[in-house]
Amino acid sequence: MPVYCAGFEDPAGGLARPCIFAHDGNGGRARPTGKRCMLCCLEKLQQALSSRVAKGNLHRLLKHWRRIGSPTYEAAFGLGSLCALSTNEHCLLRARAGEGCDFDLQTSWLHKKKQRLEHFVMGRPIPAASPDISQGSQKYLKAKAKWHKGNRDFRLHWRYRQYRVKEPFANIKTRCKRRTYWRGRNAIVRGMRRAWWRARRILKTKYLAAMAAGPPYNRSGLKWAVEEGLLETGIQVPLADGAVQLCQPRWSFLTPAGDVLYFESLDDRKSSKTKRLQSAKVSINNAFGRPEYAIDREEYVHDWSSRMIRNGVIFSPPYVDSMLERLGFKLQLLREYSAWPAGASGLLQIRSTTGSAAAGYWAALIPIEGRVYLLDAFQRGPALIENMQHAVQVYTTYAMVPF
Known part of the structure; x- marks a missing residue:
């Protein structure tokens, strides 16, 4: 008398469900050697997966159900003991049954195999x-690809320029008759292409290091690096000598237009008297694009605190003018703006976020190729000024002109 499966054994101790995993795929009960079949008992399934013969029988059974189109095939994964297996094991069993894995072409590596x-x-x-x-960037690369005294990176630029011209290397010839992976035309082409990509990675590292070194900047070189995609616009690179100054960090900022700016910043405590005094010194450095001015402790205690701010109000731009005399510059009041002042290295403004003079602080404005940037020490980075006339009318503005 045939023995039929007692049904699916519930691990939680519930009532057993009827078995539907008959070999013919019609939904009847299976005829196992013991009390339950491998698809209704977790213990028997583990024994079957650890045996080469029993695992092969399971693969053939699943393949048979799939070939005849029986719903028992999907029920084995959803209602049987196979539901306790992981997703990877499910994919392997489906693959053994002849089912193609449904990979997303956008995320799978299979479409990139060739x-x-x-x-x-x-x-x-x-x-x-x-x-x-641009034409200027093309001329820069051509000049850097030639050897001359002091040009240490000419080999990298030459390889970057020449190998791009030779792509797709259709004129490469070789006398090597034994064409293997290591010899022949393919090996020569592969070596040149790898050398070009290696040169690109090294140049990217060097131009990032040039930004971290601080001013003076090689603006034409950095512009070429941006146009070639070596550097991304909007990045902010900390200077090597300014990273240790946590209260006053120094940055090299690459604007979306490809302009490189020197930028000193402070924290956002505008109400602090010390920070507002420091904003004058920071704005002078930002306007010159390099660290030109510093306030020593004795000067700060006796002069800046008593002459720059009284009762919490900035009242003495002439004192900043006297400080600029050390650098050969003076302040000139700018009442209206029609064009950039002749000979001016930058502009200094007394700004306030609340409209009150008691919360005033200093900020700098500098021009680069017809664009004017605001360097506010209390902001995260430089900002492009769209309407200069409005900015000059709203805030008190001084031009830094030489004697």
């Missing part, structure tokens, strides 16, 4: 130059 094999043999192709690259 491309990765080509890159492994021929190297990653060198991208073409951007059509929007």
Whole structure:
């Protein structure tokens, strides 16, 4: 007399469900050797998966159900003991049953298999130059690719320029008859392409280090790096000598337009008398684009605190003018704005977020290629001024002009 499966054994101790895993796939009860089949008992399933023969029987059973289109195939994964397995084990069992895995082409590596094999043999192709690259950047790369005294990176720039011209390396010839992965035309092309990508990575590191070194900046070189995609606009690189000054960090800021700015910042405590005094010194440095001025402790205690601010109000721009005399500059009041003042290195403004003179502080404005940037020490970074006439009319503005 045949023995039928006693049904699915509930691990929580509930009532057993009827077995539906008959071999014919019609939803009847299976005929196991023991009390329950492997799809109704977790213990028997573990024994079957640890046995090569029993695992093969399970694979053939699933493959048979899938081939005849029986709903028992999906029920085995959702209602049987297979539901206790992990997702990876489910994918493996479905693959053994002949079911193709449904991978998303956007996230799967399968659609890139041929491309990765080509890159492994021929190297990653060198991208073409951007059509929007300026004439100045082209001249800069051409000049840097030539050897002259003091140009230590000419080999990197030469390799960057010449290998891009030779892409796709159709004229490469070799006498090597034994073409293997290490010899022949493919190996030569792969070596040149790898050398180009290596040069690109090294140049990116060098230009980031140049920004971290601080002023004076190689603006034409950094502009070329931005147009080539070596550097991203909007980055803020801390200066090597300013990172240790936590209360007054120094940065090199790369604007979205590709301009490089020296920027000293303070924290946002505008009500602090010390910070508002420091904003004058910081704004002078930001206007010059380099650390030009510093306040020693004795000068700060006896002069700045008594002459710059009285009763919490900034009242003495002439004292800043006397401080600029050390650098060969003076302040000139700017009542209206039609064009940038002739000979002015920068502008200094007394700004206030509340409209009260008691909360005033100093900020700097500098021009670069027709664009004017606001360097506010209490902000996170420089800001582009769209309407200069309005900015001059609202805030008290002084031009820094030489004697």
